[in-house]
Amino acid sequence: MEHPVRHRGGGGSWRxxxxxxxxxxxxxxxxxxxxxxxxxxxxxxxxxxxxxxxHARLVRMPASRNRDRFxxxxxxxxxxAGAVLDALPHELELAYKPGGRPYLRGIGHLDVGLSHTxxxxxxxxxxxxxxxxxxxxxxxxxxxxxxxHQACTPHELAALERVPPERRNRELVRLWTxxxxxxxxxGQGLRFRFTEFxxxxxxxxxxxxxxxxRPDGTPGAGREWTxxxxxxxxxxxxxxxxxxxxxxxxxxxxxxxxxR
Numbered sequence: 543m544e545h546p547v548r549h550r551g552g553g554g555s556w557r558x559x560x561x562x563x564x565x566x567x568x569x570x571x572x573x574x575x576x577x578x579x580x581x582x583x584x585x586x587x588x589x590x591x592x593x594x595x596x597h598a599r600l601v602r603m604p605a606s607r608n609r610d611r612f613x614x615x616x617x618x619x620x621x622x623a624g625a626v627l628d629a630l631p632h633e634l635e636l637a638y639k640p641g642g643r644p645y646l647r648g649i650g651h652l653d654v655g656l657s658h659t660x661x662x663x664x665x666x667x668x669x670x671x672x673x674x675x676x677x678x679x680x681x682x683x684x685x686x687x688x689x690x691h692q693a694c695t696p697h698e699l700a701a702l703e704r705v706p707p708e709r710r711n712r713e714l715v716r717l718w719t720x721x722x723x724x725x726x727x728x729g730q731g732l733r734f735r736f737t738e739f740x741x742x743x744x745x746x747x748x749x750x751x752x753x754x755x756r757p758d759g760t761p762g763a764g765r766e767w768t769x770x771x772x773x774x775x776x777x778x779x780x781x782x783x784x785x786x787x788x789x790x791x792x793x794x795x796x797x798x799x800x801x802r
Contacts, residue, residue: 543770545749546570546664546783549618551577556625559667563626563652568668570675570785571622574776575607575661578614590632592616615658619644619665623654626667643729655726655785662774662781671766671788674727676719680773680780684718685711693718695740697759712782716771717741719784720752724769727786741769748773766790 547558549571562569580588589597596616603609620631623646627634635647644656655666655675666675684690690699698717705713720741725734739762744750752769754762771784 543568543570543768543785543787545772546572546774548774549573549577549622551618556622559622560626563667563669567670567789568666568673568785568787570772570783571618571665571667572677572774572781572783573614573618573663575611575614575658575663578618578663579610580613580617583609583613587632588613591620593632593635596636611658611663615656615663615665618663619654619656622665622667623649623652626652626669639729641729643726655723657722657726659781661776661779662783664783666785666787668787668789671790672727673788674723674725674786675784676722676726677781677783678715678719680712680715680782682715683711684714689718690714693721693736695737695755695757695759697755697757698740701743715782716784719782720769720771720786723784724754724767724786727788744771 543566544562547562547569551573559569559571592600600609600613603612616636620634620636624631624634636644637647638644644654646652646654651669653668653672655673657664657676659677660679662677664675664677666673690702694702694717702710702713721736738757740755740757742753742755744752749770749772752771754767754769756762766789768787771782774781774783
């Protein structure tokens with residue numbers, strides 16, 4: 543999978559996203575929250591773009607940064623999916639499975655994933671199977687807070703000890719986001735114990751594919767799963783973005799445009 547595509551909102555082009563999904567089968571899109579927050583939460587058309595359920599949730603939320611992320615993330619997701627499906631946001635219905643995993647109701651040929659943190663939004667799109675995405679600030683403090691013992695396998699803990707101290711926390715953030723992305727892809731979220739599966743270092747470049755490993759460090763998932771982590775930046779902050787994609791090998795489908 544290629545590096546995530548940045549979209550700056552407004553009337554920006556979706557060509558790179560459409561080309562990535564058409565060519566590679568999957569794409570990860572990221573954006574700044576501020577680029578997707580509507581200037582007027584009561585603007586005509588916003589209710590239709592969000593859909594009745596999400597708009598009702600928005601109305602109940604007090605003005606806050608959490609509300610900004612909520613509305614911006616869903617507008618980005620529906621806009622990105624609409625660009626791939628040749629549909630407008632209000633023509634797509636975003637629904638949620640038990641546990642909160644988003645999906646497009648009635649659209650079986652495009653799976654979506656969603657994550658946001660602080661000022662960043664991340665959306666995953668795939669036409670080959672399932673996708674999960676996650677993001678955290680690259681320098682979020684996790685090390686020496688007990689996180690490594692709650693989230694890492696014995697093999698990962700040993701590998702962390704071999705990482706230079708100045709890079710150790712960022713490596714733990716990478717592992718955490720990979721585990722979040724995988725658990726989201728399979729619809730488990732934090733209900734799946736992170737100590738039961740692990741990841742190795744990226745192969746090749748820093749954004750290269752990563753292998754899933756069993757707790758003892760032996761190979762885990764088969765070739766139908768691919769995992770990547772990248773570093774992306776906005777004006778003030780660097781973030782780690784990870785994606786997990788399941789491709790069962792039946793890619794004889796194409797995204798079906800929504801009938802208007």
